[in-house]
Amino acid sequence: MVDIATGKMIEGAIIVVWIALILGVGLWSRKRIKASGDFMVGGRAIPVWMLGMWSAGAAVSAWAFFGLPGGIYAAGAWQHWAICTPMIAGFPLTVIFLGRWMRVAAKKYNLMTMPDFLGEVYGGRWIRVFAAIGIVIACVFYSTAQFKAIGVLLGALLNLPYQPAAMLGIAVSAVYVLLGGFIAGAIINALNASMMIVASLVAVGLGYMWTGGYGKMLQTIATATTNPTTGLSTWLTNDAALGGMGWFFWISWAIFLSSFGLVGQPAIVQKLYGIKKPSTLWLWGLMGGVIFGITCPAYCYLGMVTKYLAVTDATVGPAITGLGLGADGVIAWLTVYKLGVEQPILGGLLIAGVIGAAWSTIDGFLMMGGAAIARDIINKCFRPNWTDKQLLRNLRISMLIVGVIIVLETLFPSELITWLAAIGWAQFAATLAPALLLATTWKGVTKIGGTAGVAVGMGVAAILTLVYRIPMGTGNFMKMFYLDAGAWGMILGFLTIIVVSLVTKKERGPLYYDIHKDVPKPQ
């Protein structure tokens, strides 16, 4: 046991060393960036294991390492059941349905972004524009969750106000991305994912020590949270916790958004363009699933462990509430205030794991947000004559602009981290997943069908989220609409592509005819 000041100093020293290491890799990678292809996809020569680790880290993000434990502590274990676990399947599903075509077509069509792929399969500029708009909307929600996590943790650790702490965290990520692009991201996130695995094992070991086992932990929580009238625990029984909407929530996330919806997450899937050998894609799917399956449930477990601590020790709940962060204070209390006193080195490792998870996603957002503006909209639709040097310079400028926008977002108050990230994830899935999945599996798609599907998926998810989902809250929204906003966007996106494609002219992009070789190319 040490005093809290010494504990914070030890944890802070671990984080400073970690930041120095990350920035050092960024500086080293800078020399290896010669063209836009190096910057955006690492010259398509990155070992698959590195990208598997990066994609897993991007999928986990601060949402799973920070928001989800808080959400589980506050609202119940069902969030683990419905949201976290099905994402493990999303990685192999991506390889099976989309990955091979993304990678084998990448050189011929110079693919670097998800709108690139859609534009080459469906043809036309509007599908790129709608996809890029959906990406920017989703980025706003998802990135807010990341910098909230960094701001809360670094702020608690370094005794800084939330906003400068969040800006510091984002600045580190922006510096290494602008310097070293995809190459720096791949190396740094292999380190981040390694740290996340270590942190997860530490988390599980500590949780075991504190609770005395999974069964004992759950029985204790169940006893403390059982409703005497119904006899059900509103914390452990999914349907009771969700007011009777548990299965609709599960359908929304497990069937649509978490599993197949992973196909539409550019921060995760765009990495496939950088893999050196297309035949090794299976390893990306396996590593992504396994690393996600090791790390995400471990931090969900910390949410359950904190609930156990709160029901067995009356001082824990008020200590978390006292931080003034609501449920987002769970990991901050556990790592900085509890472990800072009891085991500061392990606390430092857990904090490094969370920050690494946030970085692995923020860098992806900077890259794809910048690419959506500079490449997908301006270069591909309006300024096709840029030289590669101009494109590289404008990519860096756009990423800097996106970084500044993300930093400015720290000035606004935000909802619980779990929900910000979940909204962003659902928006990505609704915008991109239907068009991407149908592009490789159904030969009936057309240019207008694909464009309409992306627009409908993007629009339905955004409108339902902004007009109903955020003002009403999750429970009330589900009672009125049954499915999540993103699930409606995804379902209607699928239906729109199918119906519109059936009744419109059979115009398609050039990549369509490579995928569906039996369909004759128009002369």
Add this chain to the structure above:
Amino acid sequence: MFELFLTNEYATLILLDMLRGVFGTYGWGLPAAWQGSWAVIYLEEFLLWWIFPVVSMLWWRSWIKKHPELAEEI
């Protein structure tokens, strides 16, 4: 301690924990009130976490080995 090495959190261990309760005198077992929720988690975690990624990606690996031309740049 065996549980610790298998990281108590995960599906295999949850399954072991459950089986210990069903077939032995200690362990968690499967209380009836939770069957609609945690029983599903056991099944889902076990299938998605251990079986589906491993089986599907090993199948994909053998499939692409049989058709190496499909993994060439177009």
